[in-house]
Amino acid sequence: MTTSADESREGAHRPDPPGSDVVDLVAWTGPIPDDHPDANFLVDVATWSLADPMATLRRLSDSVGVPVGALARYVLARWVTAGSDSLLEVGPTAVERMRAAVDQAERADTDAARLVAYRAIAEQLAWLGHGLDDPIGTYPEGGADPAP
Secondary structure (H helix, E strand, C coil): CCCCHHHHHCCCCCCCCCCCCCCCCCCCCCCCCCCCCCHHHHHHHHHHCCCCHHHHHHHHHHHHCCCHHHHHHHHHHHHHCHHHHHHHHHCHHHHHHHHHHHHHHHHHCCHHHHHHHHHHHHHHHHHHCHHHHCHHHHCCCCCCCCCC
C-alpha cells in the first residue's frame, strides 16, 4: 500500500456535532499508508471492521433485557477507558519503573541489558501479583479474596 498519510485522511468522517450520540458503524478497510505512524492500529481497525458486532449485541440484548444502544455504549465506554483503568489498577509508579527498565535496556541495545530489564519487570509483576497468588495470606480478613 503506497498511499500517503494525507491521502488516507481524505474522505475521513467529520466529527459529530456536540451532543450527538448517533454513530454510523462503518466497515473500513483502508487505505493504510506504509508511512503512517499508526499503521498497526489502522490494520487492526481494518481487520475488526470485517466483523459485525450488531448480531452479538442483539442476542445479548434479547438475553439480558438491556437495549442494544445501552450495550453498545457500555462496550465502547469500557474499551476506550481500558488503558486508564489499567494504569489506575497498576499505578503510575509501577508503570514508570517498567518503562525505565525497558528504556535503559534499549539505550544499551544489548541482549544482556534486555535480559536484565526482563528480570526487573518479572520481579515487579511477581510483586504486583502476590495478592492474586496468595489472597488469603495477603488479605487474611478476605479483603481481595473473590470467594470468601
